[in-house]
């Protein structure tokens with residue numbers, strides 16, 4: 001397996017980064033996960049726009065143009081022969097010796113890019129059968145719109161879900177539901193799709209944006225607005241979304257069944273619209289055996 005370290009493709013075992021990299025010491029950096037189907041990127045530009053936007057919000061300069069970055073990522077995908085899989089890429093603020101919270105203004109740090117690509121098949125069983133979730137207080141910072149490397153709040157919530165054999169942790173600030181530890185959450189109530197507005201309290205998922213787009217195009221009413229834990233518990237359908245899990249139904253929350261405990265009809269319909277978008281940009285998907 002080959003990985004990218006700056007503009008070099010190197011064997012995974014031979015790759016190294018500096019111990020005084022600010023990404024390693026402070027979580028000072030940003031990242032993205034981009035998906036490929038049939039060897040083609042899906043919503044690549046949207047992910048890369050968000051990467052540069054996240055970087056700009058923390059005054060981090062990505063040391064490559066978007067064109068240069070695309071060539072590097074394409075070389076990584078080709079070197080690992082990825083068909084259906086994920087590219088993880090991150091850019092840190094770079095190496096600072098000695099360690100100091102203050103970002104030096106007298107000399108620019110060189111941002112450090114690392115990236116890895118892996119084959120990850122679509123989990124069609126999970127798309128249909130769904131998974132369970134717990135609810136958890138959202139204790140993260142107030143800039144969740146930045147796809148930051150610092151993910152302690154997300155990790156602790158996700159791990160708690162895992163310990164309770166649940167797929168995800170649905171986060172809430174008091175009564176208001178925000179998103180999940182590694183995905184966005186939407187509910188269907190009386191035929192209307194509800195999801196938190198794209199503000200500082202959530203990461204504006206690229207998958208979320210595609211779903212809202214196909215919902216609007218196909219006449220599913222959308223409300224981008226706060227909803228409460230009570231709305232969540234009384235929803236007809238609940239689903240979570242992200243680049244890797246596409247649209248995954250949530251069948252139980254804190255042990256209580258959602259609707260009839262099966263993927264709901266609007267969730268299924270939205271997923272078929274979503275797959276049409278994938279097929280449009282990446283070609284037909286292989287049928288699961």
Ligand SMILES: Cc1ncc(COP(=O)(O)O)c(C=O)c1O
Pocket residue numbers: 033154179180181182183184202203204205206207208241242243244
């Ligand atoms: C906290 C959080 N929210 C939402 C998402 C969904 O974003 P996307 O659809 O762009 O993968 C992710 C994805 O990793 C995430 O970590």
